[in-house]
Amino acid sequence: MAALARITHKAHLPFPASTTTTTPSKPRAARICMSLQENGPSLAVVGVTGAVGQEFLSVLSDRDFPYRSIKMLASKRSAGKHMTFQDRDYVVEELKVDSFEGVDIALFSAGGSISKEFGPIAVEKGTIVVDNSSAFRMVEGVPLVIPEVNPEAMEGVRLGTGKGALIANPNCSTIICLMAATPLHRSAKVIRMVVSTYQAASGAGAAAMEELELQTREVLEGKPPTCKIFGQQYAFNLFSHNAPVLSNGYNEEEMKLVKETRKIWNDSNVKVTATCIRVPVMRAHAESVNLQFENPLDEETAKDILKNAPGVVVIDDRAANHFPTPLEVSNKDDVAVGRIRRDVSQDGNYGLDIFVCGDQIRKGAALNAVQIAELLL
Numbered sequence: 001m002a003a004l005a006r007i008t009h010k011a012h013l014p015f016p017a018s019t020t021t022t023t024p025s026k027p028r029a030a031r032i033c034m035s036l037q038e039n040g041p042s043l044a045v046v047g048v049t050g051a052v053g054q055e056f057l058s059v060l061s062d063r064d065f066p067y068r069s070i071k072m073l074a075s076k077r078s079a080g081k082h083m084t085f086q087d088r089d090y091v092v093e094e095l096k097v098d099s100f101e102g103v104d105i106a107l108f109s110a111g112g113s114i115s116k117e118f119g120p121i122a123v124e125k126g127t128i129v130v131d132n133s134s135a136f137r138m139v140e141g142v143p144l145v146i147p148e149v150n151p152e153a154m155e156g157v158r159l160g161t162g163k164g165a166l167i168a169n170p171n172c173s174t175i176i177c178l179m180a181a182t183p184l185h186r187s188a189k190v191i192r193m194v195v196s197t198y199q200a201a202s203g204a205g206a207a208a209m210e211e212l213e214l215q216t217r218e219v220l221e222g223k224p225p226t227c228k229i230f231g232q233q234y235a236f237n238l239f240s241h242n243a244p245v246l247s248n249g250y251n252e253e254e255m256k257l258v259k260e261t262r263k264i265w266n267d268s269n270v271k272v273t274a275t276c277i278r279v280p281v282m283r284a285h286a287e288s289v290n291l292q293f294e295n296p297l298d299e300e301t302a303k304d305i306l307k308n309a310p311g312v313v314v315i316d317d318r319a320a321n322h323f324p325t326p327l328e329v330s331n332k333d334d335v336a337v338g339r340i341r342r343d344v345s346q347d348g349n350y351g352l353d354i355f356v357c358g359d360q361i362r363k364g365a366a367l368n369a370v371q372i373a374e375l376l377l
C-alpha cells in the first residue's frame with residue numbers, strides 16, 4: 001500500500017506506512033468517505049512526525065476511523081511542514097496550550113515529559129487523551145487498557161459528555177506479552193511469569209532506526225560506527241535495554257512489565273520477572289515467556305485457546321521448525337505465538353513456555369491506542 005501520510009520537507013522516514021493482513025483493504029475512495037464524517041469526533045495527533053505518530057495515521061486510515069477533523073501536532077521544529085493524509089493537505093502545527101480547543105480525542109506519542117505537561121491541559125479542555133508514554137500508566141484512576149484484555153477498565157469514560165479524561169496505553173512489551181498470556185491466564189490463572197525480550201530499534205523511535213541502518217553500513221564498510229542514540233555499537237550486537245537501571249538492578253522497561261501486568265490483570269499477587277534486551281532488528285519485538293499456573297493446562301488445550309484468542313495467530317510448526325519471527329509480524333496487527341510447549345522443569349501441566357512476536361509500533365502502540373479510541377465511539 002502506498003504511504004497514506006506523507007510529510008514533505010522531511011528527508012527520510014525509515015519506516016514504511018504499514019499494511020495489515022487482518023482487515024481486507026478497501027478502495028481508497030471508499031475509505032476516505034467512511035473516515036471523514038460530519039458527526040465523527042474531532043481528533044488531534046500529538047507527535048505526528050514520529051514513528052508512532054505516523055503509524056497512528058496509517059491505523060486510523062486502515063480502520064476507517066470516523067473523524068470530522070484532524071490536527072497534526074508536533075514540535076516547533078516541524079511546524080509549517082506539509083503532510084498529505086487521505087489525499088488532503090495538512091500543515092503540521094506546533095503543540096501549544098491552546099491546541100486542544102474543540103478536540104474530542106487526542107492521541108499522544110511525543111514522550112513522557114510532553115504528556116505530563118500537555119495531557120492535563122487537554123483534559124481540562126474536555127479532550128479524552130489516549131497516551132502512549134509511561135507518564136500516567138501507574139497513576140491510580142487512570143485506566144491502563146489493552147482492548148482485548150481489560151476493556152472494562154475504561155467503562156466510565158465517554159465521549160460527548162464534555163468531560164476530559166486520560167487513558168494510558170501500556171508499554172509495548174507488556175501489550176505483546178499479555179495478548180498471548182491473558183487467554184491462558186483466564187483458563188488456568190498465571191501465578192508466575194518470566195519474560196525475556198528481544199526488542200527492536202523501532203521501539204526507541206525513528207532516530208534509532210536510522211542509526212541502526214547507518215551503523216550496519218558503516219561496520220560493513222570497515223568504518224567506526226556512529227553511536228549517538230545508544231552510546232554503543234548496535235549493528236551486529238545486542239545489549240541490555242537502554243532504559244535507566246534502578247536501585248533493585250532491574251531497568252525501567254523490566255519493571256514496567258512487572259507493574260503494568262499487575263494493574264492490567266487487577267492482580268497484585270502475580271509474580272513477574274523480566275530481562276529486556278535490545279537486538280539489531282529494525283521493527284517488531286520478540287519475547288520468550290515462561291508461565292506457571294495455579295491450575296493444570298496442557299499443551300494442546302493451550303494451543304486451542306490461543307488459536308481462538310482475538311488479535312493472536314498461532315505459528316507453531318515443529319516439523320518445519322517454523323515459529324514466529326519479527327519479520328513475519330512487521331506491519332501486521334496480530335501478535336504471533338509459537339514454541340508452545342510444556343515446561344519440563346515443572347511437574348505435571350502447571351507450566352508452559354511460549355515465544356511471542358508483535359509489531360510494537362502497531363499493536364504495541366498505535367493500533368492499541370486507536371482500538372481504545374474505537375471503544376469511545
Ligand SMILES: NC(=O)c1ccc[n+]([C@@H]2O[C@H](COP(=O)([O-])OP(=O)(O)OC[C@H]3O[C@@H](n4cnc5c(N)ncnc54)[C@H](OP(=O)(O)O)[C@@H]3O)[C@@H](O)[C@H]2O)c1
Nearest residue numbers: 047049050051052074075078109110111133203205206365
Ligand atoms: N516506538 C515505539 O515502538 C513506541 C511504542 C510504545 C510507546 N512509544 C512511546 O511513544 C512516544 C513517541 O515515540 P516514537 O518512537 O514515535 O518517537 P519519535 O519517533 O522520536 O517521535 C517523537 C515525536 O514527538 C514529537 N515531539 C518531540 N518534542 C516535542 C515537543 N516539544 N512538542 C511537540 N512534539 C514533540 C516529535 O516531533 P518533531 O518531529 O517535531 O521533533 C515527534 O513527532 C514515546 O513516549 C514512546 O515511549 C513508542
